[in-house]
Amino acid sequence: MNPLISAIVTKALDGLSLRAQATAQNIANVNSQNYRPLRVSFEAELAAAASHGEGAVEAVPLHVAETSIAPRGVRMDLELADQSATAMRYDALVDLLGRELSLDHTIIQGGQQ
Amino acid sequence: MKAQAISRSALDVEWQRLQVIADNLANANTTRTAEGGVFRPMRLVSGPTTNFASALRAGTAQLSGVQVYGVEPIAGNVRRVYDPADPHADASGFVTYPEIDRAGEMTLMIQTSRAYEGDLVALNLADQMYSKALELGGQS
Numbered sequence: 001m002n003p004l005i006s007a008i009v010t011k012a013l014d015g016l017s018l019r020a021q022a023t024a025q026n027i028a029n030v031n032s033q034n035y036r037p038l039r040v041s042f043e044a045e046l047a048a049a050a051s052h053g054e055g056a057v058e059a060v061p062l063h064v065a066e067t068s069i070a071p072r073g074v075r076m077d078l079e080l081a082d083q084s085a086t087a088m089r090y091d092a093l094v095d096l097l098g099r100e101l102s103l104d105h106t107i108i109q110g111g112q113q
Numbered sequence: 114m115k116a117q118a119i120s121r122s123a124l125d126v127e128w129q130r131l132q133v134i135a136d137n138l139a140n141a142n143t144t145r146t147a148e149g150g151v152f153r154p155m156r157l158v159s160g161p162t163t164n165f166a167s168a169l170r171a172g173t174a175q176l177s178g179v180q181v182y183g184v185e186p187i188a189g190n191v192r193r194v195y196d197p198a199d200p201h202a203d204a205s206g207f208v209t210y211p212e213i214d215r216a217g218e219m220t221l222m223i224q225t226s227r228a229y230e231g232d233l234v235a236l237n238l239a240d241q242m243y244s245k246a247l248e249l250g251g252q253s
Contacts, residue, residue: 013246017116020239021176024116025161027235028123028179030228031130032160038175064175076231087238091245098249 007057008050009097015042016090018062023083030074036066037074116239120232122162122178127229129181130157134222141213144201152211153186154218189214 019040029035042062049056133155143152162177190212197206 017242018176020242021116021119024119024123024235024239025176025178027228027231028119028126029161030231031127031224032179035161066175076227080231080234083235083238087242090242094245094249098251101250 004050004054004057005100006097007054008046009093009100011042011046011057011060013090013093013097015040015046015062016086016093018064019086020083020090022064023079023086026074026079027076027083030076030079035074037079038064038066040064117236117243119176119178120236120239122180123232124229124236126157126159126179126181127225127232130159130225131222131229133157133184134218134225137213137218138215140211141215142210144199144208144210151191151209154189154211154213155184156187157184158182 022038022040026035026037040062042060045060046057049060137154140152140154146152159179159181161175162180164177192210192212193207194210195206196202196208199208202208
């Protein structure tokens with residue numbers, strides 16, 4: 001497997017997993033007063049690091065930050081939409097990683113049928 | 114803290130909030146509590162979990178779930194009804210009932226129920242992600 005692709009996919013999985021936690025936290029605090037929703041950002045930095053090799057990709061930080069403007073509470077519908085999108089992208093990436101692994105498996109078994 | 118644990122903490126909090134609301138509605142006609150006074154409607158106060166461990170770790174500290182801060186009585190009046198025959202009537206013949214904002218309680222109940230549903234959806238999505246991750250490395 002191309003180590004760069006592996007690093008990118010693994011980092012993206014980490015980021016999406018963290019975002020799932022942040023969204024769960026936002027939904028959990030839908031009835032909390034003065035709560036500021038959390039946001040996870042990593043995509044822009046990951047895209048920039050992708051052209052600088054494996055080490056740069058692994059060094060991409062995952063940011064969890066409170067939204068700076070005080071919103072009128074948590075928008076449950078938007079949070080659930082984010083959560084759903086996160087889960088689907090996570091599924092897609094796991095699928096991709098699984099396919100890469102099964103290619104490796106085929107290569108290792110080559111000629112031993 | 115993982116996504117499932119966060120959603121689980123929220124389910125617990127919303128469930129307890131529902132119990133407090135149910136208790137308020139159930140006691141709308143209570144004239145005297147076991148302690149002797151008039152029943153006070155209560156309100157559950159909740160917010161993000163804060164503990165020693167999460168205060169030390171500033172980075173991911175905010176992903177700590179939700180917790181009950183306390184159950185506080187709401188400020189409110191009492192309703193006095195003239196009924197000298199009632200065994201709980203005072204010396205002047207008045208019975209004291211709590212003044213319960215039924216519409217407010219019902220609104221909060223719907224809000225709580227929606228929050229609970231949302232937490233369940235989030236929990237299911239987290240389950241879906243974890244079970245997908247478990248498929249990694251399986252031979253298809």
